[in-house]
Amino acid sequence: MPRDKVLVAQGGGPTAVINQSLVGVVLEARKGKNAGCVYGAFHGVRGIVDEDFTNLSRESETNLEKVAATPSSALGSTRDKPDEKYCREILASLQAHGIDRFFYIGGNDSSDTLRILSQQARKARYPLRCVHVPKTIDNDLVLNDHTPGYPSAARFVAGAFTGVSLDIRAIPGVYVGVVMGRHAGFLTAAAALARHHTEDGPHLIYLPERSFNQRAFLRDVKQVYGRLGHCVIAVSEGIHDGRGVPIATKLVGKVERDAHGNIQLSGTGALGDMLAKTIRDNLGIARVRADTLGYLQRSFLGCVSDVDQREARRAGVKAVRFAAQGQNGSVTIRRRAGKTYRAEYKLVGLAAVGGKTRTMPNAYIATSGTDVTQAFRDYLRPLLGSSLPTHANLGNRRVKKILD
Amino acid sequence: MPRDKVLVAQGGGPTAVINQSLVGVVLEARKGKNAGCVYGAFHGVRGIVDEDFTNLSRESETNLEKVAATPSSALGSTRDKPDEKYCREILASLQAHGIDRFFYIGGNDSSDTLRILSQQARKARYPLRCVHVPKTIDNDLVLNDHTPGYPSAARFVAGAFTGVSLDIRAIPGVYVGVVMGRHAGFLTAAAALARHHTEDGPHLIYLPERSFNQRAFLRDVKQVYGRLGHCVIAVSEGIHDGRGVPIATKLVGKVERDAHGNIQLSGTGALGDMLAKTIRDNLGIARVRADTLGYLQRSFLGCVSDVDQREARRAGVKAVRFAAQGQNGSVTIRRRAGKTYRAEYKLVGLAAVGGKTRTMPNAYIATSGTDVTQAFRDYLRPLLGSSLPTHANLGNRRVKKILD
DSSP states (O other): OOOEEEEEEEOSSOOSSHHHHHHHHHHHHTTSTTEEEEEEETTHHHHHHTTOEEEOTTSOHHHHHHHHTSOSOTTOOOOOOOOHHHHHHHHHHHHHTTOOEEEEEESHHHHHHHHHHHHHHHHTTOOOEEEEEEOOTTOOOTTOSOOTTHHHHHHHHHHHHHHHHHHHHHSOSEEEEEEOOSSOOHHHHGGGGGOOSTTOSOOEEEOTTSBOOHHHHHHHHHHHHHHHSOEEEEEETTOBOTTSOBHHHHHOSSOOBOTTSOBOOSSOOHHHHHHHHHHHHHHOOSOEEEEEOTTHHHHOTTOOOHHHHHHHHHHHHHHHHHHHTTOOEEEEEEEOSSSSOOEEEEEEOHHHHTTOOOOOOGGGBOTTSSSBOHHHHHHHGGGGOSSOOOOOOOOOOBOOOSOO | OOOEEEEEEEOSSOOSSHHHHHHHHHHHHTTSTTEEEEEEETTHHHHHHTTOEEEOTTSOHHHHHHHHTSOSOTTOOOOOOOOHHHHHHHHHHHHHTTOOEEEEEESHHHHHHHHHHHHHHHHTTOOOEEEEEEOOTTOOOTTOSOOTTHHHHHHHHHHHHHHHHHHHHHSOSEEEEEEOOSSOOHHHHGGGGGOOSTTOSOOEEEOTTSBOOHHHHHHHHHHHHHHHSOEEEEEETTOBOTTSOBHHHHHOSSOOBOTTSOBOOSSOOHHHHHHHHHHHHHHOOSOEEEEEOTTHHHHOTTOOOHHHHHHHHHHHHHHHHHHHTTOOEEEEEEEOSSSSOOEEEEEEOHHHHTTOOOOOOGGGBOTTSSSBOHHHHHHHGGGGOSOOOOOOOOOOOBOOOSOO
16 A cells, blocks of 8 residues: 655745644654655745655654744745646646645635645546645634634734833823734734723724724824823724725825735835824824834744644644545634633535635624724633733822922 | 931833832832832823822732833833923922932933932932932943843844744745834844844844945845845844934934934834835845834833843842942943853942943944844843743755656
8 A cells, every 4th residue: 555645835924833733744644554755845835836845754853843833934935826727737746746645734825725726636536635724813714713823923912012002101102003914803803902901002903894984093092092191002904994995005105016916014114104194193192103013923933822832733633634534625723612712623625714714703893893892802812822921000009299 | 217218210211121120129128127118200200390109118019029020111201301400300309208219210311310310419418319220122321231121122122033034934035124222233233143043034234333325235135135035134223324314314204303303213114114115126026024123122021031130120129229328320230250141230420321322342243234243142142031932944855856
């Protein structure tokens, strides 16, 4: 009986735990009685077409464990979104190398690639098992309670907004923090977990699930600033007006578009700067600061959720086991009913996940449209993991004035 | 004998450990036989003039320890830089409340305030002890080996550049990360500690200690990009041309100036965005991304150097002891000679530190002007503290191509 020949690759934006899934696949695939070679493709599907493979069979377990704890995609990644022709080239490469199991760790585009590829393999009567391992800091895969990568990015966002909220309280002003997430507000919403006392920031949260209205925005900022003397705002990079036009496009004259026609939202401070200018110009507040959290959200070394690490690893392991049972599909993470948080892993069809986008359910968004609900906080809290750093305030024991 | 009446306040930009110094002062001041009330002023010197005091004598040790571990300035801060008149108002408030020991945790402006104040107290024959406790993420206080706050911020910057370097290697392009530091490049230089292997980023580091030349910059970026296919750049917000004009001013049409006439460098992504545009326009590289690390550098919850925590605490404790010996001055941190890192604390005159700025010594800057030396790495490494997260790469066991 010929041995299994396994290929693993990573697609889309890196995360803090995508290498956990990689190592989960590699170690599990090396276990079985029938285990053959385990290849890794550099830079996702691009590396398959280019036959740019590395042999992971001889990678030591010690080094693999170190790689697992390393952020970003150790094999490199790609933004390529293969069409039928591209997938035929992938298949030709897989066939040439006798690869019969392909695990692709990525978002909904990666899942869709596997859908096309598995159809082509079936037509060509080539015995290929394709299993998609979910990852995305955007948390926007359907049929998943959440996706690996999101909890760690959410932990970073919560830590960032806890810090800047304390900072802006110390030297009062208005602060705008722009968070990743083109269509789904889950990551921006994580800023709410920075709030422990009623007056803590962020005080306003703008999600792409709601239309952004500049007048309402200025009214909200004015109200908070008037009440507290400072205001911390979390804004999704994907906020858009009532007709769906991204605010980033409206504010910025010349925007960069990627291969899919998406405008560049990350890697620029333009949206934050323009919102800061809008506040400064319209409300006459002198100290207005904007930060764009940028690439640190997904790659910062030293901020990771242990729950996320375990689940990302588990998703990789499960993918190999599902393939061993002869199944194609996408691994999904569900939450078991019950008081204690517990995840379970189910395989669904590739077409069910591929190319679809999940956004924040209404139950997670406050009626004000500028905050999240307790239901969202309860949803996110267990995902952030253990050993969360805490913070505290001094008591207020005001001394009676003498001179005044 | 009347009891000591102590006041503590925090000035300038917050840090991750400035509350350690605060708690060091409070706990030590509450210890002595002669200990009286310990007051805290809200928002630095502004709170003294406004008699905005809180009584810290009854703050529980448990809560103080939690506050110590909290980033940013728990008492609030101020950017006010008092002149003679302002200092007379401070003195009047201190006299009215019978305060005879004042500890001001801050940078060189705070030290200068104490210099003026202690002169006025002497003239007025008011028995006031003033001790300055150093802090600044810029690391720019003279006579100090380093200053509390810098090691934790440096740890953040190193973690950020480790992550983005792995990220930009995974999806190749050019990345510009803008780091705080108007005149001193210590914090930007910390990005070099992200580099473990020769090809790791950051590949280029631009410091305010060297003149920034756009042609040389573009040549350097082109060279690295040509060699590696990607390029990670750490840039100080304070970079300037040969005549000392900040690049931020040259690139941005309208800039904001603070009360001291300094242009706003932080809280805007403008410098990074303009450098990215310069690279894109001149080198024809499509994927160029810029992040401005912003306020996260000094306040992020969950990234702190334990060495920094201990030293910041110690600096507060030492300040109280120096005052008890009847001394005015500024606490400085020195490094003991010897192989093992060890700090010691010495008091120097207020005039020796106040208003002066220390920049990176030449021995820490590579002759290329775009990197640091091993001497700098050796200097910084012990300050970053213990339990530094590590990262690892996969081995390169290229598989022979078949189709190609």
